[in-house]
Amino acid sequence: MFDTKKVEIQWGGKTLTLETGRVARQADGAVLATLGETVVLCAVTAAKSVKEGQDFFPLTVHYQEKFSAAGRIPGGFFKRERGATERETLVSRLIDRPIRPLFPEGFYNEINAICQVLSYDGENEPDILAMVAASAALTISGVPFMGPIGAARVGYKDGEYQLNPTDAEVLEGDLDLVVAATHDAVMMVESEAKELSEEVMLGAVMFAHKASQQIIDAIIDLAEQSAKDPWELAPVEDKSAKMAKLKKAIGKDLEAAYKLTDKQARQTAVNAARTKAREAFADLKDSDPAEYLGTLKLVKKLEADIVRGAILKTGRRIDGRDTKTVRPIAAEVHFLPRAHGSALFTRGETQTIATTTLGTRDAEQMIDGLNGLSYQHFMLHYNFPPYSVGEVGRFGAPGRREVGHGKLAWRALHPVLPTKEEFPYTIRVTSDITESNGSSSMATVCGGSLSLMDAGVPIKRPVSGIAMGLILEGKDFAVLSDILGDEDHLGDMDFKVAGTSEGITSLQMDIKIAGITEEIMKVALAQAKDGRAHILAEMNKALSDTRTELSAHAPRIETFTIDKSKIREVIGTGGKVIREIVATTGAKVDIDDEGVIKVSSSDGAQIEAAIKWIKGLVEEAEVGKIYDGKVVNLVDFGAFVNFMGGKDGLVHVSEIKNERVEKVSDVLSEGQAVKVKVLEIDPRGKVRLSMRVVDQETGAELEDTRPARAPREGGDRGPRGDRGDRGPRREGGREGGDREGGRGPRRDRGDRGPRRERSEGGNGGGNDDGPAPDFAPAFLTGDRD
Incomplete structure (x- = not known):
């Protein structure tokens, strides 16, 4: 069913295949190019006639990357390929630039060259393959194309040129250069280099030119098998007589115009010469319109001859410069x-x-x-x-x-x-x-x-x-x-x-x-x-070195790293914490999976506040260190203070001031900013804080002037010994259940054996009116520091 023609070559250590006759058979020329598992189809069609009055060559190249080629579905709402991306536009230009000069002068038939990436293996770039496919499709189409051209990408690493390097190799190397060339000369160069010398760059271009010869030979082999009959072109008209008439009419005027160094003045003079030409040949406009238009079209060629001849003959250019001088x-x-x-x-x-x-x-x-x-x-x-x-x-x-x-x-x-x-x-x-x-x-x-x-x-x-x-x-x-x-x-x-x-x-x-x-x-x-x-x-003369300071209007970015295990503490559930940091401080906060945090703002104070907050979330408190805090809750026995962003600690009432504090709310209020010192962190992570040893104005640590607590009277209490008989139990004992508010009868707990004896006057006499024994706790005696 298919009359398929195919050519295979080894190119840069990989197999390159050019095939025609199986796909897009109604196009004037269609080639399927394959390198590795990357496949590009290029189809060329040409109009069989020229629109009346057309005097330019309408060549259009379209390069399109199909997302299915990489097994992907396009993003966005429509989920399909739409307008050309920047890369597709750039590759379209890359193909257009070397092939456009290879069509003969006077050929004005419209041509479309459409290149589509059908398969992409992630290693062999499709742009070079598209250039090769377009060249091959034009060569076999029969249109008057003075090709073929070859193309190659060149990298440079460790003093060695690389043919068709991968993306990874280009990133690691010093050069990404694309060349298109005919058998005899270079047609197009596009490159990015890491400050390479002229010698290295010229060597890369020549390396690519040599490598492209294999492509050209392969395309010629394919054309010998499958090329269509070449189009017949109209014989080239001898325009020497028309040029002589035109030069006689306006030659002097154009020479004078192109000696004017000011662009606007020069354009005005050139336009005046063109108007003079139309007037000089006005008699042909009605009698021989084709001759009239043909003569006027030669004005541009006459301009080129005058300018080019003057430069080669005198070395002087349009604006009076020599060939090497740069304008002011x-x-x-x-x-x-x-x-x-x-x-x-x-x-x-x-x-x-x-x-x-x-x-x-x-x-x-x-x-x-x-x-x-x-x-x-x-x-x-x-x-x-x-x-x-x-x-x-x-x-x-x-x-x-x-x-x-x-x-x-x-x-x-x-x-x-x-x-x-x-x-x-x-x-x-x-x-x-x-x-x-x-x-x-x-x-x-x-x-x-x-x-x-x-x-x-x-x-x-x-x-x-x-x-x-x-x-x-x-x-x-x-x-x-x-x-x-x-x-x-x-x-x-x-x-x-x-x-x-x-x-x-x-x-x-x-x-x-x-x-x-x-x-x-x-x-x-x-x-x-x-x-x-x-x-x-x-x-x-304007600026020779980079400024050391950013503009006052530019955002500042501070970067630091936290332990990856602490990332969730900074982000919080559903992003609650990081949103609060951004909303409160006004700074932007960005965190990646490696724990690298970037805080940005045009206000340095906002950055500082956000960094302080984040570090407070991830850092561990240190005993003896002083922190800024905020009172978050007041209780009878002290105040809870938030410090280091996400940690709370207790300032006991005795640690608020050196003086006695009767009521915490008389001294502190919720939301109040305070400075605290970490006194102790217990094994469960509970933090005990102090305000009284920190100067609340400066944050400096103060000497602890509170006198040490005196020992209680009686000194060492020694062993408690036999406590003897403690006497009868109070009425309404636990067994009775009839005291006011009693708990009712106890459940049968079985025989618990005889109770141990307690000495007379033991602390079982809680209702006695006599003085408390010397071993009674402080809350009974009132002897509290």
């Missing part, structure tokens, strides 16, 4: 008074307001993905409003570009952040682009680094970033530092490098041609290093 930089911190950290970073006509906000653990971002729930304590959000380029446009939720630029800046700053144990805060950096003329993502890196330091986040070192461009004509090329927006649009490469004084933290490359060589990358990395150093020196 202005940086200032503490730009916003209430933000925890802020910076205004301006480079030429690109500007951002970067803010850092610190929060507690409950502000972490929860991410529901194939690996289950995870929590992110560092977020970076990039916003690009239309006014930043002087335009009217959509303003609202971030698009794919904003998500991608924000993630690039996140990767650049993430390697220098402290760990959660070192700095237990949730960190959010926001970059609001207020002006843009080239590399707002690298401005975000610079502004974000300054705002982090202004907020007091102890980053390892400041991070700067720079965007590099490329003009390539045959064997001649020029690498441009700190490119303008026009140089980005008219050039061949967008090569972004961020890092510290010690090394690179992030590298991203996108190109518009069929790849670049190792030589060009080496030149770009070296030139970027000089540019980063210059930018970093300018940033240091």
Whole structure:
């Protein structure tokens, strides 16, 4: 039933399988890619015709992670996959960027490439597999795709490169780099690194390029078995005559426009030249509309030829700089008074307001993905409003570009952040682009680094970033530092490098041609290093080290650990105790399963009160130590005092003051704050306290001035001896039961034998009027201290 074609290779010590013909057979090209037990399906469909008047290439890539792939049900109310997550958006861009330049000029048929993760083993990442499947599906579809491309992820640990490392290996290593490449050149690079040198980064790119050759060969093998007939393309029109006419009409005007260094003035002059072109060829608008539109479409190409030719010929750029000079930089911190950290970073006509906000653990971002729930304590959000380029446009939720630029800046700053144990805060950096003329993502890196330091986040070192461009004509090329927006649009490469004084933290490359060589990358990395150093020196003029104090408006977090067996005492039944601590003190309290407690508030007194309360719940009282307490109950013989948060002890009436206290309520009242000293803790845990030996104002211990209790008269009473006959029992004895209030007749208790004799005058004569014997207890004699 199925005409299945399959290719298998050993790649990085694992079996990679590419299969077609069994699934999604109605698509123009569909490939099922399997690595380990991770399976990705990519289906490609292409429109057979072009909409009238369309003059752009509508390629759309969708990457989707099915929760069933990991045996999970999605969270949320609807329990199904809905809008694209941030990761899905980023992987969609990762696939789009290397394949888009490989379609021929003038091909405007709409194409959909849909990649779905069907199975995930938790070890082999599906993003690389999706890139491979998309490349294979396009190659066998018959559409004019100048591929295939291969892709690989590279790690770096202990001086060795790792091919397709697992998530755990990436965390343990110093590099997470993704490369897409054709057989001859590199097409795309995306990476995060822990301050690695240019040599190590270039070596990683070349390592990935070599590894991707196996993928390319496997896709070619599959295409030889299953590729559909290639589409027939219309012959490429010779546009040299039209270009000559256009250049004659507005060439001088464009050359003059691109010598203007101010962006607004330059745009005005360019628009005037375009208007002149429409007027010059207005006679064709009615007689030959296709010729008219075709000629006007060449204006952009004429602009590119003028700009690119001037740079290669003279080494001078649109704004008058040479190829290596960075535009003027202005940086200032503490730009916003209430933000925890802020910076205004301006480079030429690109500007951002970067803010850092610190929060507690409950502000972490929860991410529901194939690996289950995870929590992110560092977020970076990039916003690009239309006014930043002087335009009217959509303003609202971030698009794919904003998500991608924000993630690039996140990767650049993430390697220098402290760990959660070192700095237990949730960190959010926001970059609001207020002006843009080239590399707002690298401005975000610079502004974000300054705002982090202004907020007091102890980053390892400041991070700067720079965007590099490329003009390539045959064997001649020029690498441009700190490119303008026009140089980005008219050039061949967008090569972004961020890092510290010690090394690179992030590298991203996108190109518009069929790849670049190792030589060009080496030149770009070296030139970027000089540019980063210059930018970093300018940033240091504003702030070179992290502030030692957090903003007064930022929450403070104090961390300490208690014994795990005491956790329930802090939480209480149903969370009663911890809720009471939070409600009473005003501080936030977070406790994990290991007994690590984080107490946070912008008010230090609230933190101190909560910590004191918690420690009082878990610490054991010490004999001889003085504590703050609160009277919780008054009784005739003293007062019960709560101290150490959750412990009560008794202050006997004799321990309230040195003087005699007749009535406890005359001296103390419930809720009164007192200072007490622990006198004794009995084996049952009962605590005896004293107030009289503590200065109630200062809490200092006082000398016990109360005289020692005198011995009773008579000294040693000696043995009691024979107590003799105690005489007749009083009337109404127990046997009678007829005394007032008597208990009635006793039950028969049997013969108990003769009672022991008691001496005359023994203490059985409780009703006698004579003096009490000398061995009578104090409550009978009244002889009480």
